Amino acid sequence: MAERRDVIRTKKALITATYELIQEPHTKTITINDILERANISRGTFYAHYKNIPDLIDAVEDYILDQFNELFDHLTSIPKDKVETRQAIIQLINIIESRQSDLNSIFNYVDDVRLQHKIKLRFTYKIAKSLSETANVHDPEFLSVCICSIVFNPIIKWFDHPGDVTKEHLADNITRFIFDGYKSFFN
Structure with missing residues (x-):
């Protein structure tokens, strides 16, 4: 079963926000708040799609490979x-x-x-x-x-x-x- 468009859009926003934060010079750590602020998404929405930052990073790595x-x-x-x-x-x-x-x-x-x-x-x-x-x-x-x-x-x-x-x-x-x-x- 295919994912709904809103779910795909939300995941893409979280992945893109994380990717952009990683690209910033001198980035050492990224917090959930950094990601939420950049993606303009709520904490509950984040946890509806990802267990934690490492789970999101795994999706970001796949996104990177696609890039x-x-x-x-x-x-x-x-x-x-x-x-x-x-x-x-x-x-x-x-x-x-x-x-x-x-x-x-x-x-x-x-x-x-x-x-x-x-x-x-x-x-x-x-x-x-x-x-x-x-x-x-x-x-x-x-x-x-x-x-x-x-x-x-x-x-x-x-x-x-x-x-x-x-x-x-x-x-x-x-x-x-x-x-x-x-x-x-x-x-």
Whole structure:
């Protein structure tokens, strides 16, 4: 059964208010009163939809992922050669880089481990779906988890330390690992 429009509108107001508060510089804590004031909603209405702030934050994380769907949208097919793979990785890095200030404020406020896990799940799902639809792959779920780890984890590390290597070098290393394996890094 679909939710009523007024319920959807109220939840969206609460989620949007929380998201906006997270985006404000130097936000360390957000109270229910902050959210209620921003959303212009009563305390009773808040509790009719969410148990507490962590429950709302979980919904905000899903909203955030929906805002960053472009991270996943370009994965309509899995590149099958090194050049296409490198280009896809650079495109992904560019998308993340263009939204970095938004991502930083979000990751600084919410449980970044949980949000990273949600991102990885969505990324893995999208890759598995693409593999199932476009390639003859024995175990698309397993392969998608591996690809996600190989791509996502180095990119997260790179954003923590962007001066260590260029994004092109990062894309080269990820592509090399995917196509040539870990042994290609040994001298």
